[in-house]
Amino acid sequence: MPANLTPAYKAAEGHYRYAKDPAERLDALKEMLRTIPKHKGTDHLQADIKAKIKELTDELAGPKKGGARTGPETAIRREGAGQIALLGPPNSGKSALHAATTGSHAHVGPYPFTTQYPQPGMMPVHDVAIQLVDLPPIAVEHPVSWISNALHSADGCLLVVDLSMPGCVERVIALHELLAERRIELIDQWPADSGPDDESSSDVDLFTKVLPTLLVASKADRLVESGDELAVLKELAEVTYPCMAISTETGHGLDRLGTWLFDRLGVVRVYTKIPGKDADMGRPYTVRHGATVLEVATLVHKEIATDFKFARLWGTAGFDAQQVGRDHLVEDGDILEIHA
Ligand SMILES: Nc1nc2c(ncn2[C@@H]2O[C@H](COP(=O)(O)OP(=O)(O)OP(=O)(O)O)[C@@H](O)[C@H]2O)c(=O)[nH]1
Ligand SMILES: [Mg+2]
Numbered sequence: 001m002p003a004n005l006t007p008a009y010k011a012a013e014g015h016y017r018y019a020k021d022p023a024e025r026l027d028a029l030k031e032m033l034r035t036i037p038k039h040k041g042t043d044h045l046q047a048d049i050k051a052k053i054k055e056l057t058d059e060l061a062g063p064k065k066g067g068a069r070t071g072p073e074t075a076i077r078r079e080g081a082g083q084i085a086l087l088g089p090p091n092s093g094k095s096a097l098h099a100a101t102t103g104s105h106a107h108v109g110p111y112p113f114t115t116q117y118p119q120p121g122m123m124p125v126h127d128v129a130i131q132l133v134d135l136p137p138i139a140v141e142h143p144v145s146w147i148s149n150a151l152h153s154a155d156g157c158l159l160v161v162d163l164s165m166p167g168c169v170e171r172v173i174a175l176h177e178l179l180a181e182r183r184i185e186l187i188d189q190w191p192a193d194s195g196p197d198d199e200s201s202s203d204v205d206l207f208t209k210v211l212p213t214l215l216v217a218s219k220a221d222r223l224v225e226s227g228d229e230l231a232v233l234k235e236l237a238e239v240t241y242p243c244m245a246i247s248t249e250t251g252h253g254l255d256r257l258g259t260w261l262f263d264r265l266g267v268v269r270v271y272t273k274i275p276g277k278d279a280d281m282g283r284p285y286t287v288r289h290g291a292t293v294l295e296v297a298t299l300v301h302k303e304i305a306t307d308f309k310f311a312r313l314w315g316t317a318g319f320d321a322q323q324v325g326r327d328h329l330v331e332d333g334d335i336l337e338i339h340a
Contacts, residue, residue, distance in 0.1 A: 004037050004039070004041065004042075005036070005037065005042075006035060006037060008035040009032060009035040009036050009037070011035075012028055012031040012032040012034075012035050013028075013032060013206060015027070015028035015031060016028035016029060016032060016206065017206070020077075021075065021077065022056055022059060022060055022075050022149055022152075023060060025056060025152070026053065026056045026057065026060060029049055029052055029053045029056065030053065032049050033046070033049050033050065033053065036049065048206075048207050052207060055145075055148070055149070056149065058145065059074065059075075059145075059146050059149050072117040072118075073117075073118070074117065074118055074146040074149060074150050075118075075146075075149050075150055075152065075153070076118050076120045076131075076133050076150065076153070077153070078131065078153040078155075079120070079122070079131050080122055080128065080129045080130055080131045080286070081125070081128045081129065081130050081262065081265070081267045081269075081286040082130045082131065082155045082156070082261065082265045082267060082286075083130075083131045083133060083153055083154050083155050084130060084131065084132050084133070084154065084155065084156050084157060084158060084261060085133045085135055085150070085151055085154040085156075085157040085158070085211070086098060086132060086133060086134050086135055086157070086158050086160055087135060087138055087157045087158065087159050087160070087175070087179075087186075088137060088138070088158075088159055088160035088161055088175070089137055089138065089139060089161065089162075089165070089168070089171035089172065089174075089175060090112030090113055090137035090139050090142075090171075091109075091110075091111065091112040091114070091137070091162065091165070092137070092160045092161055092162045092165070092218055093160055093162055093218035093219055093248065094115065094134055094135070094137070094158075094160045095107055095108045095109075095114060095115050095134050096108045096218075096248040097132075097158070097160060097216070097218065097246065097248055098119065098121055098132055098134040099121075099248070100248040100251070100254060101121075101123040101132060101254055101257065101258065102121025102122055102123050102132050103121070104119060104121035104134070106119050106121070106134045112137065112139075113136070113137060113139075113141075113142055115134055115135065115136045115137070116136055117136070118133050118134065118135050118150050119133065119134040120132070120133050120134075121133075121134065123257075123258055124258070125258035125259060125261065125262045126259070126262060126269070127269070127282075127283075127284060128262075128267065128269060128284060128286055130258065130261050130262065130265070130267075132158075133150070133154065135147070135150060138174075138175045138178050138179065139171070139174065139175070139178075140174055140178065143178075147179075147182055147184070148182045148183065148184060148209060151184055151209055151211065152209065154209075154211060155191075155212070155265060156190065156211055156212040156213065156214070156261070156264075156265065157186065157211045157212070157213050157214075158213075158214050158216045158257075159172075159175075159186065159213050159214070159215050159216065159241065160216045160218050161215065161216070161217060161218065161233070162217075162218050162219050163217050163219075163223055163229035163230060163233065164219060164222050164223055164229070168229070168233065169232060169233050169236045169237050172233060172237040172239065173236070173237050176237070183207055183208045183209065184208075184209045184211065185204070185208055185209065185210050185211070186211050186213040186241070187210055187211065187212055187213060188212075188213065188240045188241045188242065189212060190212040190214075190242075190264035190265065190266075191212065191264070191265055191266040191288060191289065192263060192264050192265065192266040192289060193264070212264070213241045214241060214242055214243070214244060214260070214261070214264075215239060215241040215242065215243040215244070216243075216244055216245075216246055216257070217230060217243060217244070217245040217246070218246060218247070218248075219247060219248075219249070220245040220246055220247040220250070220252050220253065221247040221249045221250050221252070222247075223245070230243065242264075244256065244257060244260065265288070266288050266289030266290070267286055267288065267289075267332070268286065268287050268288060268289055268291060268330055268331065268332045268334075269284035269285070269286055269332050269333060270284055270285050270286075270287065270296045270330050270334050270335075270336055271284050271285075271333075271334070271335045271336070272285065272296075272300060272335070272336050272337070272338065273335055273336070273337045274337070275337055275339075279314070279335045285299045285300065287299070287330065290329060291329070291330055292326060292327050292328060292329055292330065293308075293311050293313075293324055293325070293326050293327070293328045293330060293336065293338075294308060294326035294327065295330075296330055296336055296338075297311070297326070297338050297340075300338060303340070304338055304340045307340040308326050308338065308339075308340050309339045309340055310323050310324065310325060310339050311323070311324050311325075311326075311328070311336050311337060311338045311339060312324070312336070312337040312339070313328070313330075313334055313335065313336055313337075314334070314335040315330075315331055315333060315334035315335065316331055316333060316334070317331060321337075
């Protein structure tokens with residue numbers, strides 16, 4: 001981290017970090033470039049910001065320079081209890097998995113490079129849903145210029161590999177190299193794995209996207225000796241991610257995939273009630289492990305959060321209708337009655 005960064009610059013960085021969409025991100029980047037102290041110590045950072053501005057400008061301008069924007073969106077707005085990207089080599093079964101778990105009509109083809117644009121879909125888990133984003137394959141023959149923008153809002157990814165495919169290991173190694181060039185780093189730690197004080201993943205630089213990764217071995221119906229191929233992949237591609245085998249043909253592993261993601265993302269469901277009425281058990285709000293009562297209030301309504309007085313809580317800890325303050329940590333299954 002270069003020295004002598006001003007409060008104005010730091011504020012701009014904050015705007016970048018919390019920008020909701022590519023347009024807001026671009027504004028924040030320009031603000032960063034305006035406010036960054038111009039000296040030798042910030043040369044690298046200035047270059048990074050300029051590169052990112054160029055990338056986002058191209059992305060927002062669309063495929064044709066100067067022309068009208070054509071083609072589908074490449075950045076998908078985050079929805080539901082978490083956003084999970086589907087990454088993998090060509091023809092590995094990403095779209096089939098997407099279709100089977102979200103009910104989408106993602107195009108499945110017996111040949112590589114079927115998918116060209118991101119496609120969102122919602123995978124139901126318990127009484128909430130996790131968003132899955134189907135993506136084009138990551139391969140040398142077919143660079144995807146907008147991939148880092150598409151992954152910006154993802155909470156994690158499924159690295160979908162077909163272990164029965166010749167060259168699978170080389171494909172996975174190439175994929176890691178391509179992602180590294182775009183400063184996307186896949187890691188084996190998921191939010192629920194780290195302790196309360198473990199902030200390791202937030203220490204990386206602003207322009208590196210760190211994605212918790214689950215290795216999904218697809219087409220399990222075809223794998224005879226999957227154990228061997230998986231061991232080879234782990235060794236040669238130096239893969240340490242948690243693994244799961246699935247099949248869209250037999251449905252093997254599909255239910256478990258949803259609950260696994262729910263648990264590892266640390267999803268916390270909070271139900272709300274109005275004083276004197278029964279709780280609304282139909283649609284929980286979702287936050288992450290470690291979230292406070294105030295964060296839930298913000299999801300319910302901005303004004304309710306601003307005027308927050310106290311809340312009553314029915315949950316696993318404490319007693320029924322316990323009065324709690326804004327900083328109280330919520331647990332999965334809590335019922336909140338917010339008083340503002
Ligand atoms: N036997 C079997 N075949 C599968 C399974 N899942 C996908 N396939 C087949 O694998 C081929 C590729 O599937 P897709 O889902 O299109 O693969 P993709 O990873 O989205 O491919 P790209 O979009 O080109 O990257 C198709 O012929 C599918 O029918 C599975 O679980 N079992
Ligand atoms: Mg596909």
